[in-house]
Amino acid sequence: MTRVTIPIGPQHPLLKEPLSFMLTAEGERVVDSVLRLGYVHRGIERLAEERSWVQNVHLLERVCGICSHIHTTTYCQGVEALLELEVPPRAQMIRTLMCELERIHSHLLWLGVLAENVGFTTIFMYSWRDREMVLDIMEDLSGGRIAHAVNIIGGVRIDPDAEQLDSIRRGLDKLQQQVDTLLDVVQHERSLRVRTQHVGRTTKELVRRHCVVGPVARAVGIDEDIRRDAPYAAYDRLSFKVITESGGDVWATALVRVRETSESLSLCHQILDQLDPGDVATRAGRRVPAGEVVSRAEAPRGEVIYYIRSAGTDKPARLKIRTPTLPALSLLGEQLRDIKLADVPVVLSGVDLCIACADR
Amino acid sequence: MDTQAILDALNDACPDHTFDAQAIPIDETVIEVPVICLKRVVACLGSGFSISHLSTITGQDTGTELELLYHFWSKGGLTLRVVLPYDDARIDSLTAVIPGADFYERELAEMLGVRLEGHPRSGLTEAEGFEHFLLPEDWRPGRPPLRKKQPPKENES
Amino acid sequence: MLSDILYVLIRLLVLPGFTFLLACALLFQWIDRRTIARLQARVGPPWYQPLADLVKLLTKESILPAEADLPICTALPLVSLAAVLTAAVYVPVGGHTTYSFEGDLIVVLFLLSLPALFYFLAGWVSVGVYSVVGGSRSLLQYFSYEVPFLMALSAPAILTGSWSISRIVGQQATATWTVFVQPLGFLLALVGLIGKLKRVPFDIPKAKSEVVGGPLTEFSGRKLALWHLTVDIQTVVGVFLLVNMFLGGSDLGPLSSLPLAGLMDALGFGLKALVMLLTLSVTSVLYARLRIDQLADLGWRVLAPLGMLQLAVTMLIGAV
Numbered sequence: 001m002t003r004v005t006i007p008i009g010p011q012h013p014l015l016k017e018p019l020s021f022m023l024t025a026e027g028e029r030v031v032d033s034v035l036r037l038g039y040v041h042r043g044i045e046r047l048a049e050e051r052s053w054v055q056n057v058h059l060l061e062r063v064c065g066i067c068s069h070i071h072t073t074t075y076c077q078g079v080e081a082l083l084e085l086e087v088p089p090r091a092q093m094i095r096t097l098m099c100e101l102e103r104i105h106s107h108l109l110w111l112g113v114l115a116e117n118v119g120f121t122t123i124f125m126y127s128w129r130d131r132e133m134v135l136d137i138m139e140d141l142s143g144g145r146i147a148h149a150v151n152i153i154g155g156v157r158i159d160p161d162a163e164q165l166d167s168i169r170r171g172l173d174k175l176q177q178q179v180d181t182l183l184d185v186v187q188h189e190r191s192l193r194v195r196t197q198h199v200g201r202t203t204k205e206l207v208r209r210h211c212v213v214g215p216v217a218r219a220v221g222i223d224e225d226i227r228r229d230a231p232y233a234a235y236d237r238l239s240f241k242v243i244t245e246s247g248g249d250v251w252a253t254a255l256v257r258v259r260e261t262s263e264s265l266s267l268c269h270q271i272l273d274q275l276d277p278g279d280v281a282t283r284a285g286r287r288v289p290a291g292e293v294v295s296r297a298e299a300p301r302g303e304v305i306y307y308i309r310s311a312g313t314d315k316p317a318r319l320k321i322r323t324p325t326l327p328a329l330s331l332l333g334e335q336l337r338d339i340k341l342a343d344v345p346v347v348l349s350g351v352d353l354c355i356a357c358a359d360r
Numbered sequence: 361m362d363t364q365a366i367l368d369a370l371n372d373a374c375p376d377h378t379f380d381a382q383a384i385p386i387d388e389t390v391i392e393v394p395v396i397c398l399k400r401v402v403a404c405l406g407s408g409f410s411i412s413h414l415s416t417i418t419g420q421d422t423g424t425e426l427e428l429l430y431h432f433w434s435k436g437g438l439t440l441r442v443v444l445p446y447d448d449a450r451i452d453s454l455t456a457v458i459p460g461a462d463f464y465e466r467e468l469a470e471m472l473g474v475r476l477e478g479h480p481r482s483g484l485t486e487a488e489g490f491e492h493f494l495l496p497e498d499w500r501p502g503r504p505p506l507r508k509k510q511p512p513k514e515n516e517s
Numbered sequence: 518m519l520s521d522i523l524y525v526l527i528r529l530l531v532l533p534g535f536t537f538l539l540a541c542a543l544l545f546q547w548i549d550r551r552t553i554a555r556l557q558a559r560v561g562p563p564w565y566q567p568l569a570d571l572v573k574l575l576t577k578e579s580i581l582p583a584e585a586d587l588p589i590c591t592a593l594p595l596v597s598l599a600a601v602l603t604a605a606v607y608v609p610v611g612g613h614t615t616y617s618f619e620g621d622l623i624v625v626l627f628l629l630s631l632p633a634l635f636y637f638l639a640g641w642v643s644v645g646v647y648s649v650v651g652g653s654r655s656l657l658q659y660f661s662y663e664v665p666f667l668m669a670l671s672a673p674a675i676l677t678g679s680w681s682i683s684r685i686v687g688q689q690a691t692a693t694w695t696v697f698v699q700p701l702g703f704l705l706a707l708v709g710l711i712g713k714l715k716r717v718p719f720d721i722p723k724a725k726s727e728v729v730g731g732p733l734t735e736f737s738g739r740k741l742a743l744w745h746l747t748v749d750i751q752t753v754v755g756v757f758l759l760v761n762m763f764l765g766g767s768d769l770g771p772l773s774s775l776p777l778a779g780l781m782d783a784l785g786f787g788l789k790a791l792v793m794l795l796t797l798s799v800t801s802v803l804y805a806r807l808r809i810d811q812l813a814d815l816g817w818r819v820l821a822p823l824g825m826l827q828l829a830v831t832m833l834i835g836a837v
Contacts, residue, residue: 004646004649004650005646006646006647006650007646012729013725013726013729014725014726014727025650027653028650028654028809028810115805116726117726118726118805118806119717119718119720119724119725119726119805119806120804120805120806121553121557121717121802122556122557122802122803125557125558125559126557126558129558189805191718191803191804191805191807192805194805194807194811195805195806195807195808340808340810341650341727341728342721342724342727342808342809343808344727345726345727
């Protein structure tokens with residue numbers, strides 16, 4: 001059979017961000033793929049060495065357009081460790097609240113993208129409508145829907161009052177109903193299952209070999225979550241389940257993500273209940289003592305890791321960011337072999353690509 | 361994670377070097393590893409200890425030498441520090457043991473100009489040792505952007 | 518003599534010819550889009566949107582790849598449009614037919630299947646990667662839905678003993694609507710029509726996330742507008758055909774004997790067409806897109822045997 005090269009990207013309706021997969025296909029069967037990144041490479045790691053510690057908070061907020069808050073959280077907690085700062089408990093709680101709201105936002109967005117890629121516009125519309133509720137909550141809290149600028153070194157910038165907390169609670173309750181509906185749809189809708197079950201199947205072994213983290217790893221039964229394994233922010237004071245599935249196909253990752261959304265909602269409620277009054281920030285110095293730090297956090301897509309080295313000046317000497325999308329892309333190379341062309345969008349959605357994250 | 365057990369095992373695996381652990385925030389154990397031992401150390405970690413994944417490889421230019429940090433995760437952070445000479449930066453690729461190291465290593469090669477020996481895609485183009493992955497196609501060879509000392513700019517004609 | 522010609526021209530160009538069809542096509546498109554939007558918690562476009570889209574697309578520059586065969590690419594949308602418009606001439610609307618003869622059902626079915634072929638050709642001659650993949654998909658899809666569709670539509674003809682649509686409609690007015698006799702056939706015809714119109718869940722050849730625009734990826738401007746118009750008019754003709762074949766045309770049962778027969782005919786026919794259209798809209802909200810192999814499975818393992826069963830039963834009843 002003749003081989004055709006089908007380009008997916010850098011511009012393609014399937015991708016919301018630029019990245020290029022050159023698929024080699026025989027008829028409807030994909031044989032091989034070649035990946036090319038770098039279309040949204042902004043040189044953030046190098047740029048960070050030119051900016052002061054404080055400016056970097058705002059720079060790093062822009063690594064990703066979906067999980068912007070987790071990047072500043074990881075960075076700030078790293079710098080705070082170097083400064084040996086004690087962050088007030090209320091600030092930790094608010095940080096965690098934003099993290100969880102962001103996870104809800106990211107997972108709902110993902111479900112919409114998956115639905116759209118399998119041609120199920122209705123679910124796409126519904127889950128993005130529900131996502132608006134989280135965005136509204138975040139806007140109410142911080143003034144920003146996507147870039148919240150909540151974190152500062154030493155704490156957070158916002159201090160919600162009782163009235164705000166009440167309105168958040170109401171919003172969360174409404175959202176809980178919607179998420180329950182969506183879970184029901186993902187579990188039972190037949191045409192969605194036909195398209196996602198047994199598609200993009202991975203194994204524990206494969207996931208381990210490619211160092212994949214987050215929901216994709218949890219969908220093959222790898223019970224790992226930085227929030228529980230190495231609690232940061234306020235996670236040691238909260239209780240939650242780490243959701244795992246065993247299927248390893250795209251449907252399993254969908255289940256993991258929707259259930260995690262539910263779990264995040266419960267976490268938000270816990271945080272709102274435990275939010276004690278107090279300071280939201282401590283003062284931080286302009287210079288950071290020399291030293292190195294490795295900071296990890298659980299982004300919606302899995303483990304984010306920052307390596308920060310200070311030479312004792314007002315700028316970092318090296319800042320390294322690894323986002324969970326990069327190993328997922330490595331796994332994709334394996335997944336995009338010997339599958340049907342029509343399954344490519346499903347497999348691509350399954351790993352939840354954030355290309356701006358991967359490029360930096 | 362039992363640091364002492366890891367150190368003992370590593371000392372057994374590479375008897376010609378004494379390993380030492382250092383702790384850095386936040387709860388990260390750092391072990392310095394000589395270049396020649398890296399593959400053996402990783403193999404030893406992979407077999408004896410439940411290393412979950414390689415989080416990433418940080419490459420940095422300290423001004424006098426290149427430093428590679430292999431960040432692993434196994435219910436706790438473990439980082440291997442490998443120091444490379446500035447002029448002859450070459451290291452064994454880990455892709456045979458950990459296929460997921462592929463992209464991290466390609467980033468190292470492009471950004472810091474580290475030569476990776478035994479990498480499956482190494483040598484596809486002569487200039488950088490790799491086809492372009494993150495950098496633009498017309499990036500001039502021999503100028504890894506994260507190196508502090510850049511060759512003097514030629515006159516562009 | 519002159520008035521005869523004028524009469525024919527009016528029938529062809531105004532009612533129930535081109536102008537009427539165009540109006541119906543735009544109206545149907547609007548109802549469809551609006552219904553889907555409402556079901557998906559969106560607002561949907563205003564009533565003039567389909568017309569605005571059409572006019573805008575008609576005025577846009579038409580670009581094709583250098584390697585594409587320009588004359589064929591220009592001819593294909595025109596010929597497809599001509600085919601569905603010609604098919605419309607033979608389909609009775611509210612009890613009125615422009616032309617009718619014994620065997621017009623076969624002509625209509627043939628003319629309605631032509632655009633699928635031209636659609637495939639459009640993908641082939643416009644050379645883009647996505648076009649070619651989309652084109653081969655559309656051909657595969659054609660084989661999956663066309664056979665059950667033909668079998669489902671042959672059953673009423675066999676039951677009536679005539680291949681004229683008008684006769685089949687007339688027969689239903691005296692006996693009962695075909696849908697009550699052949700519910701299975703009606704269902705198959707509906708599924709076949711969804712496949713023909715490439716609507717969700719059978720929008721495989723133009724699956725955006727897989728093959729971008731499918732066979733029409735490289736088309737733009739006037740040519741694309743004509744393709745869109747073809748599909749819209751195909752929707753109208755398909756809906757009308759099904760209303761005639763299965764829902765008794767303009768027959769409203771006992772209500773047909775009410776005064777103002779003409780008005781009642783139009784009302785009955787319009788109402789049934791609307792119900793059919795809404796059924797199409799609602800179906801397209803309910804499903805994810807199938808994969809081409811899943812569709813082929815469905816077509817040959819489920820739909821085709823069911824179609825044959827329907828035919829066999831009809832023939833047995835006819836023989837008794």
